[in-house]
Amino acid sequence: MKHVSGMKKTVLAATVAATAATGLIAPSMAAAEVSGTVGVSNMYFWRGQDISDGGAQVFGSLDYAHSSGLYAGVWGSSETETTEYDLYAGYAGSVGDFSYDLAYVDYNYPNDTDSDLQEVVLGLGYAGFSAGAYIGVGDYGRGDDSTDNKDKYFTVGYSYDKYGILIGTWDFDADDTNYTHVDLSYALTDELGFTVSKVVSADDCAINNNEDTNFNASGECTASDSSIKDDTLFVVTYALSF
Helix, strand or coil: CCCCCCCCCCHHHHCCHHHHHHCCCCCCCCCCCEEEEEEEECCCEECCEECCCCCCEEEEEEEEECCCCEEEEEEEEECCCCEEEEEEEEEEEEECCEEEEEEEEEEECCCCHHHCEEEEEEEEEECCEEEEEEEEECEECCHHHCEECCCEEEEEEEEECCEEEEEEEEECCCCCCCEEEEEEEEECCCCEEEEEEEEEEECCCCCCCCCCCEECCCCCEEECCCCCCCCCEEEEEEEEEC
16 A cells, blocks of 8 residues: 555454444453454445545454453455455453553555554553554564654544444654544444544645645645545444354
8 A cells, every 4th residue: 555654554443343432452351262253344444544445345353362361363354455464462451440451563464565564552441431542663664665663543432332432643753644533433233333434633734635746845745645535434344253
């Protein structure tokens, strides 16, 4: 995919859309130590964006969770532009209504290794409220052409019964490229979820609705060169767990 302002895909899009309001990435700590998911969505929805330009996405995961709170897993996706597999490991637990999750995620794109990246993720939750911090570490890409990953993404959310709201905001290393989106979600069943997402705030160089790329003499953008758009998105996801 095009490398613009650190815009990358994420394993977090692999859950039923309604669960996005939690902001956490740990697999379910069910009695079984090994679990998995398989699902399909009408688009690759990622942090307020349609990464697949309207193309459908098929995804699946395989997870191992220990009773101590340690977990690890692999997640894979295939859509019209590229394939992806992600490796992750972390520690999650809870004390009363308070929950916590610390993880490391390694994102891999076999057909576009310049987009490979890693993040450290911290998730906190309390009585339906949640907050998440996704901190870029290491590099974008591999080898001599790699660049530092200094991008950060933050979320706050609330879920009640079948409904959820999530506010996500980027802190990109590149100047004037940040944006904030709001997701409203509804889980019709445990398998079928719906999300409506909209970018509600953006810096001058964050949004590109098919504008030309222009820069001034100082190298600052005067028309966005980003692939980020502010269209209202309607996402439908169906996922089975086993």
